[in-house]
Amino acid sequence: MRPRKLCGAAAAVMVAFSLTSYLASRDASAENNFPQNSDVSETAKRDDAAAAGAFEFLSKVLHHPRCMNCHSSGDFPRQGDDGHQHTMNVRRGVDGHGVAGVKCSSCHQDHNLTGTHVPPGAPGWHLPSVAMPMIWEGLTDRQLCEMFKDPKQNGGRNVDQIVEHMSTPLVLWGWHPGEGRTPIPIAESEFLAKVKEWASKGAACPGNARAR
Amino acid sequence: MRVSRRHFLKSSGALVVSFSATSLTSVGAMAQGPFDTHPSHIDPTKLDSWLAIGADGTVTAYTGKCDLGQGMFTVQTQLVAEELCVPIERVKLVECDTSVAPDQGTTSGSQSTPTNFNSGNLAQAAATAREALINLAARKWGEQAEQLVAVDGVITGKSGRRIAYGELIGKKSFNIPLSTTAKRRSPQQWVVLGKPVPSLDRIALMTGQFEFVHNVRVPGMLHGRVVRPPEVGATVTSVMESSVKQIPGFVKVVVLKDFVGVVAEKQMQAAQAARQLKVEWNPGPGLPAQASYYDNLREQPSQSTLIVDSKDVAQQIIKAKTSVGATYRYPYQLHGSVGASCAVADVKGDRATVWSATQSVYPTRNVVAKLLGIPQDNVRVIYVRGSGCYGLNGADAVSFDAALLSHAVGRPVRVQLSRQDEMAWENFGAACVVEQRAGTDEKGGIVAWHCESWITSRGGRPGYDQPGNVITGVLAGYAPELPNPEAAKEPTGKLRNRNNVVPSYVAGCVGGLCGGGGNIRSERVISHTVASPFFTGPLRSPARIQNTFAHECFMDEISAQAKADPVAFRLQYLSDGRIADVVKAAAKAGKWESRPSPKPDIPRTGIVSGRGIACVAYEGDNGYAALVAEVEVDLGTGRIHPRRFTVAVDCGPISNPDGLRNQTEGGILQGTSRALLEVVTWDDKRITSTDWETYNSLYLGFDLPMVEVTFIDRQDVPATGAGETAITVVPAAIGNAIFDATGCRLREVPFTAERMMAALRARG
Amino acid sequence: MSMISLKVNGRQHTLELDPETPLLFVLNDELGLRAPKFGCGMAQCGACTVIVRRQAMRSCVMPVSAVREDEVVTLEGLGSAEKPHPIQEAFMAEGAAQCGFCLSGVILTAKAALDEKPQASDEEIREALGGVLCRCFAHLRMLRAIRKYADSRKA
Incomplete structure (x- = not known):
């Protein structure tokens, strides 16, 4: 379907740019390692406690409305700082791009618009698909971390690809969400640093059972 | 550009010579109300003001009642075709252009049908014309008029001679007044009136070709946007033009007292300028808290009217075995047109043309003239359909906005209101509180009924000279019409229940003359009008829907106390046969189960269902409706879902059953949206319901109830209005059905899920 | 520019x-x-x-x-008056409008939905129209017209 392909192309370009800048700042020792599973690269400095701690930090961001509104349960997105169900009975659709007649891109552009109560925008605006819904609501930090690392649940990504994904415009939109929406309060750079820290230190998951 | 009537008609193939200086001699014959016909530069007592026959037989008809989407264009075309015995295709209806159409005030109030479809105005003109043509042919042939027949625009004589209208009169004017003896064709004779003629605008609408006022484009036109105050009552202290001058295409900032607008070459530029313009405002006086507003409004100084008072109600209630009392609340609601309003004005010196969706072209003409300080005769207002309105949205205000901006720049200007402009500043349906008490006897029968209501008001339709009745006029320095506090006086004259303030079940007697729908003689009805902080206007069934909600729910409460079936109980107290007939018809069609409410053995969980009935004589005598509502209530969420509506409507002889059905169905669904969802909200400074996220409405995805419509097509009474009748009974019917289903009485609209849950919790 | x-x-x-x-x-x-x-x-x-x-x-x-x-x-x-699209014809036949301001939203949303899913159920059609407003509330006729068009496509 055309919209997805084009958005995919745009996203790919974005990923390439962010990957370039990411690689430039990456620890040289891990530069050429792209592990195929969630196990850590032999050459990275593994530190489970630090990694788990980093993920706990990330979890706060992941539960912010700007992220949770598209990673909550149900076959619909949410909106607003209070996470109410998206108005107008908008639905996920099988592929996460909406249902017949009502696609995300019917209203959402690839950038924000001026004013309040207007659709926010970023390239490739959509929900996860039904097959891989990426629902974080009600998970403990450990469960969320496990889901994050599981290629069967995270869109087939390894840890490094997860890190790349965190720099895509759709994710980073959370820090520039447009008028009337509270941006993620933790600095974008700090978030990205924590993501890298988690990954580079072995991507261990927190042990506690506290659900959010 | 002012086109004289003569010129206009010359170019369309007919000649009209019926100017008179504004004739006041005929004023006595004309009613003076806002919906009636008034003299102007077009003399409505003359036939040529209404009709012209072209040489080719085309009938051009002029009307001051316009089609807003309610079907008036089609049905008036049918009327003219019927009375003149010509095919519909041969009628060219010209509506609501002040250069050529008579002044018929406002198209509104369910008055277009009574005004033009009975014995006056357009109907009278068409009948007069038919008789005049017959007489012309009769004289020409030396035959008796009674022996001539008109069919398809051709008159045939007894001798077999034939002549077409165009040949008979074409190019000449009638030069006769409207005839008071002209006979209408009877409903039994109708070949096109009374038939479900498909609306004449369908094809253009469905193929996207129809011209709305939003589509009007004029050479040299610029785009304007207004900058409304950030709070109610805020006034301008300064405007910084430099904040927008660098926007490409910027033309001008216009400031007139508190009216602020911007003009630019393109729409996007004007919108940007409006957003960006730096304006300093003095704060407004603040708004009363919404949470306590219903109590607040009852304490305001009021203009009070005592409508009926048998002088014994208090004693009867004290004496009565028991009594029932309840207070009902109805909120401000929006017209909420889908399209924010738009108008185009072209002001050149002391002349102006305005393309407007106003329902009142002549009043708008006069107010534009007043605002610009130019002669009325130099202003031409041309009605062009806007977004469906059902009352007073921003259409008049935006016409004034466009006139002011065009006047300031000397070029045509199109103004498009934003969604926020439209919703924050339109003239709302008024908030209303109704407090009732009924004395009841040992059988639960009604012995006395006391009804006291409060309704809010600020401005309204601008009429011919009240610019301050809408936002633009206030901003430009005019005052709105407000209630004039005064104590109630003794009622005089026969009851006219124009606002449905009087319940249908009381006798409505004043000085021995009884004009009510019922037989309860011990009655007192008093109403208070208080000043509103917000503009109010005649939203579909204004005051009538609020009052009927209260009366019909209260009647249900009384019948529940009496453990009586709500239908049978009502019929006991109705003396108006037409109300009784629609009640019976709706009950029959709705397979009404005769038993008291609420339903016995109501479960405590799951989904419950119930039925309710409500009825009304709209304005006392301008249409009759009864509605049976069947609803489901989800006891877990409080969501209320109407499943079936059965409505019976009596509006006299039906002009177009298809149009009537469309209006009735639409009214029922709009009533459902208003009953379940719609409420204007505000904080301490401003309106906060300014878009569709903050003002709830049913969307097209709503799971629709079944709607069954029964018409009582009476031929022997005058035709009444029909656009507002069905909606009037919807909130009460739903409220009564909710009671039947749950045993809970909701007395405040809208019936939100939260209110339902609170009532269920209170019930236990 | x-x-x-x-x-x-x-x-x-x-x-x-x-x-x-x-x-x-x-x-x-x-x-x-x-x-x-x-x-x-x-x-x-x-x-x-x-x-x-x-x-x-x-x-x-x-x-x-x-x-x-x-x-x-x-x-x-x-489609045009001379050659209307079948969905426009269905709307004309049902008289599915009052003021008509909303028609682009109603007709084109319905068409796009049915183009993607010709077998759409009434509930799916309603889902497609969940964000379309008609404030004259001509819903009954509009949904009838859309169903009529949908059925005629299948035929």
Whole structure:
């Protein structure tokens, strides 16, 4: 379907740019390692406690409305700082791009618009698909971390690809969400640093059972 | 550009010579109300003001009642075709252009049908014309008029001679007044009136070709946007033009007292300028808290009217075995047109043309003239359909906005209101509180009924000279019409229940003359009008829907106390046969189960269902409706879902059953949206319901109830209005059905899920 | 300002425009098209709906640059009085309108939904129309017309 392909192309370009800048700042020792599973690269400095701690930090961001509104349960997105169900009975659709007649891109552009109560925008605006819904609501930090690392649940990504994904415009939109929406309060750079820290230190998951 | 009537008609193939200086001699014959016909530069007592026959037989008809989407264009075309015995295709209806159409005030109030479809105005003109043509042919042939027949625009004589209208009169004017003896064709004779003629605008609408006022484009036109105050009552202290001058295409900032607008070459530029313009405002006086507003409004100084008072109600209630009392609340609601309003004005010196969706072209003409300080005769207002309105949205205000901006720049200007402009500043349906008490006897029968209501008001339709009745006029320095506090006086004259303030079940007697729908003689009805902080206007069934909600729910409460079936109980107290007939018809069609409410053995969980009935004589005598509502209530969420509506409507002889059905169905669904969802909200400074996220409405995805419509097509009474009748009974019917289903009485609209849950919790 | 090439209802246009101009304004002001309307300017009502890439799009929030080389189809491009599209015919037959302001949203959203899912159930059709407003509430006729059109496609 055309919209997805084009958005995919745009996203790919974005990923390439962010990957370039990411690689430039990456620890040289891990530069050429792209592990195929969630196990850590032999050459990275593994530190489970630090990694788990980093993920706990990330979890706060992941539960912010700007992220949770598209990673909550149900076959619909949410909106607003209070996470109410998206108005107008908008639905996920099988592929996460909406249902017949009502696609995300019917209203959402690839950038924000001026004013309040207007659709926010970023390239490739959509929900996860039904097959891989990426629902974080009600998970403990450990469960969320496990889901994050599981290629069967995270869109087939390894840890490094997860890190790349965190720099895509759709994710980073959370820090520039447009008028009337509270941006993620933790600095974008700090978030990205924590993501890298988690990954580079072995991507261990927190042990506690506290659900959010 | 002012086109004289003569010129206009010359170019369309007919000649009209019926100017008179504004004739006041005929004023006595004309009613003076806002919906009636008034003299102007077009003399409505003359036939040529209404009709012209072209040489080719085309009938051009002029009307001051316009089609807003309610079907008036089609049905008036049918009327003219019927009375003149010509095919519909041969009628060219010209509506609501002040250069050529008579002044018929406002198209509104369910008055277009009574005004033009009975014995006056357009109907009278068409009948007069038919008789005049017959007489012309009769004289020409030396035959008796009674022996001539008109069919398809051709008159045939007894001798077999034939002549077409165009040949008979074409190019000449009638030069006769409207005839008071002209006979209408009877409903039994109708070949096109009374038939479900498909609306004449369908094809253009469905193929996207129809011209709305939003589509009007004029050479040299610029785009304007207004900058409304950030709070109610805020006034301008300064405007910084430099904040927008660098926007490409910027033309001008216009400031007139508190009216602020911007003009630019393109729409996007004007919108940007409006957003960006730096304006300093003095704060407004603040708004009363919404949470306590219903109590607040009852304490305001009021203009009070005592409508009926048998002088014994208090004693009867004290004496009565028991009594029932309840207070009902109805909120401000929006017209909420889908399209924010738009108008185009072209002001050149002391002349102006305005393309407007106003329902009142002549009043708008006069107010534009007043605002610009130019002669009325130099202003031409041309009605062009806007977004469906059902009352007073921003259409008049935006016409004034466009006139002011065009006047300031000397070029045509199109103004498009934003969604926020439209919703924050339109003239709302008024908030209303109704407090009732009924004395009841040992059988639960009604012995006395006391009804006291409060309704809010600020401005309204601008009429011919009240610019301050809408936002633009206030901003430009005019005052709105407000209630004039005064104590109630003794009622005089026969009851006219124009606002449905009087319940249908009381006798409505004043000085021995009884004009009510019922037989309860011990009655007192008093109403208070208080000043509103917000503009109010005649939203579909204004005051009538609020009052009927209260009366019909209260009647249900009384019948529940009496453990009586709500239908049978009502019929006991109705003396108006037409109300009784629609009640019976709706009950029959709705397979009404005769038993008291609420339903016995109501479960405590799951989904419950119930039925309710409500009825009304709209304005006392301008249409009759009864509605049976069947609803489901989800006891877990409080969501209320109407499943079936059965409505019976009596509006006299039906002009177009298809149009009537469309209006009735639409009214029922709009009533459902208003009953379940719609409420204007505000904080301490401003309106906060300014878009569709903050003002709830049913969307097209709503799971629709079944709607069954029964018409009582009476031929022997005058035709009444029909656009507002069905909606009037919807909130009460739903409220009564909710009671039947749950045993809970909701007395405040809208019936939100939260209110339902609170009532269920209170019930236990 | 840039030169933008735009294909609308089968015709190619070249316009000098700010590429951020909402498509709706381009259609109404530069091309004189009537059907897509400014209802809210916020994608909340659907009155501005057009079809691009077989999808119902809200032209009031879509910058004209986002159209790219694809064709924009408005309600008037779908069919004419002489040759109406079957969905337009169904709406005419049912008299499915009152003021008619909302029709671009209703007809084009329904068409886009049925183009993607010809076997759509009544519930799926309602889902497709969940963001379309008709404030005259001509819903009953509109849904009947859409069902009539959907059934005629299957035939």
